[in-house]
Amino acid sequence: MYTTHNSLRIPILHLRLIILSALVLVLSISTLNAQAEFVILANKDSPIESIGKTDLARLYLSKTKKIDGQAYRVVNLAAEDVKQEFLEDLTSMSPAEIERHYIAQELRGEGEKPKEVNTTKNMIFLLIKSDAIIGWLPMEEYEKLSGALKKHMRVIRIK
Amino acid sequence: MITKYKLVTLLALLQCVIVTAYPNEERQSDLEEKISELSAKNEALMLALQEQMELFQAQQNELENLSKRVAKIEPDSDPSITHEILNTENSANMTGMEAFEASFGQMTETEEKFKPSIDFGGWLGFVYSDDSRDSTNSGFDAHPLYLYSEAHPAERWDVFAEIEIEHIFQSNSSGTKGDLKVERLYLQHELADSSKIRMGKFFLPFGYWYNLHWHFLTETLSRPISFNNSYVPKQQVGIEYMNTLTVNDIGIKYFAWLADGPDLFATNKRTESDFSFGAAIFAEKQISSEAKLGATLAFHQQKEDFDTQRNAVLGMDFTNKRLELRSEYYYHQREIDQDLESGYISLKLKTSDTFGFVFRHDFGDDRKTSGETLDASTTSNSFGFMWRPQPHLLFKSEFRINDFKSEDSKDNYNSWNVFSAVKF
Structure with missing residues (x-):
């Protein structure tokens, strides 16, 4: 009787474990796929109000410096994970492809990688100081900023 | 009582x-x-x-x-700065903002202030190759080694220097070893906005292949006929202008150069050359989130001895997540010699982010490989793969079928190679 009882329990336990594992897996995949949102920012006096995603990608891939006749310098947050997510979302290229692109640029002596800043506040400083800089912040970071700071920056609309 | x-x-x-x-x-x-x-x-x-x-x-x-x-x-992570930001954020008036800017003006100035710098880099390749035509050519070769340095001595000014050391080690005793060549040496000035001007020795951006010819970037070790024969010099000494712009969502990059100087390469030894000039344009259009279409057109004219050579190339390029398709057609007009034409079509099928199968079909006049007796007109097909486990590490291999013939004989031979390179 015990043997039969145990032999019934073990598969049930296994089944539960499998279901639990599957649930954990599904949840973890959902978390990985959950993409952060980003806000593209410039100085409040910057002439740019909106930008095409392709144009922005070209700026970040150092393929150009000019949009609509105006030169811009683009800046990245240095935090590797967030930066990769932003660039991947913008360029539809994998991190490895992006790195290979920069290597090709380096070998040809063309273009330089965009400047990077370590912290959100450094990004804000640059954006407030110069109207030729385009940067970005994760939406949650931007939402934490006060109205006073937001007044000195412009959110660039993606066409 | x-x-x-x-x-x-x-x-x-x-x-x-x-x-x-x-x-x-x-x-x-x-x-x-x-x-x-x-x-x-x-x-x-x-x-x-x-x-x-x-x-x-x-x-x-x-x-x-x-x-x-x-x-x-991390010097910028001073808690007092964060505190001050928070204070500033809480004040919704300009005085607070001014105070904020004043307190961090020094730091921002440091951020924006130019600092002279110098960067070094390079890459080294290893190849094992063999062919059924000439058995003496088979063997291992540590080739090439490129070392380069880019200095930024002043704002908007760069100096780029690159040397190549050929055949550092060859298991095959024939051939030269350890030759050192100055590949590039130029002074570059960034003009207003997006344009640059170079003075010195630079590579000619004559179409796609000339512009990305490094084995570390190309999908095959063998090169298209035009480049391999140096019908257009790989590099020149002179002045080059380049610029980028965007028109109707099309990214455009263009070059123009005035140059001179011999280019010793392959069998066409350019011992003397006169003034040359050229121009190239590259256009690129993103046609969907994952696909882009490109085209190039370039022209170059050079007088060598008494022969005025006019060269043109027309190319196209299509890339998406799975495919890389590229094709170029070269036409080389010679004033006192026979005109030459060649071209190629290459296809890379990406099975993953790091691995892909490649195929290239070459056709045209190959004077270098055909030799004296065979007709220069040839076709060849290359099959191979390319694996980049890391962006700085490359493995590729290729099997090539070559087909040469003359009126009374033919020479069909195969060659293969395995190549690895590391960038540092």
């Missing part, structure tokens, strides 16, 4: 006094006990508080030490 009454009253009063006095004595002793108990507790609490204060002080010291260490690693 009165005395008795007084006595009774006195006794009653005395009893009353005794009754009320005795409990008081009881309460006083209780209170004394409680006081001593509370005093003991108080003393214990004071000791505990003292211990907690010592612990707090120790933690505070540890926190300060940690803050100092963090500040050393």
Whole structure:
């Protein structure tokens, strides 16, 4: 009787474990796929109000410096994970492809990688100081900023 | 009676006094006990508080030490700065903003101030190759080694220098070893906005292949006929202008150059050359989120000895997540010699982010490989793969079928190679 009882329990336990594992897996995949949102920012006096995603990608891939006749310098947050997510979302290229692109640029002596800043506040400083800089912040970071700071920056609309 | 009454009253009063006095004595002793108990507790609490204060002080010291260490690693992470940002954020007036800017003006100036710098880099390749035509050519070769340096001595000014060391080690004893060549050496000035001007020795951006010819970037080790024969010089000494712009969502990059100088390469040894000039344009259009279409057109004219050579190339390029398709057609007009034409079509099928199969079909006039006796007109097909486990590490291999012929003979031979390169 015990043997039969145990032999019934073990598969049930296994089944539960499998279901639990599957649930954990599904949840973890959902978390990985959950993409952060980003806000593209410039100085409040910057002439740019909106930008095409392709144009922005070209700026970040150092393929150009000019949009609509105006030169811009683009800046990245240095935090590797967030930066990769932003660039991947913008360029539809994998991190490895992006790195290979920069290597090709380096070998040809063309273009330089965009400047990077370590912290959100450094990004804000640059954006407030110069109207030729385009940067970005994760939406949650931007939402934490006060109205006073937001007044000195412009959110660039993606066409 | 009165005395008795007084006595009774006195006794009653005395009893009353005794009754009320005795409990008081009881309460006083209780209170004394409680006081001593509370005093003991108080003393214990004071000791505990003292211990907690010592612990707090120790933690505070540890926190300060940690803050100092963090500040050393990341100077901008000063907690007071964050605090000041928060204060500024809370003030919704311009005075606060001015104070904010003033307090961080120095740091922003440091961010924007130009600092002279110098960067170094390079890459090294290893190849094992063999062909059924000439068995003496087979073997291992540590080739090439490129070393380059880019210096930024002043704002908008760069100096780029690159040397190539060929055949550092060859298992095959034939051929030269350790030749050192200056590949590029130029001074570059960034003009306003997006344009640059170069002076010195530079590569000619004559179409896609000339512009990305490094084995570290190309999908095959073998090169298209035009480049392999150096029908257009790989590099020249002169002045080059380049610019980028965007028109109707099309990214455009263009070059123009005036140059001179011999280019010793392949069998076409350019011992003398006169003034040359050329221009190239590359256009790229993103046709979907993952696909782009490109085109190039370039022209170059050079006088070599008494022969005016005019060269043109037309190319197209399509890339998406799975495919890379590229094709170029070269036309080389020679004033006192036969005109030459060649071209290729290459296809890379990406099975993953790091691995892909490649195919290239070459056709045209290959004077270098055909030799003296065979007709220069040839076709060849290459099959291979390319694997980049890391962006800085490359493995690729290729099997190539070559087809040459003349009026009375033909030479069909195969070649293969395995190539690895590391970028540093």
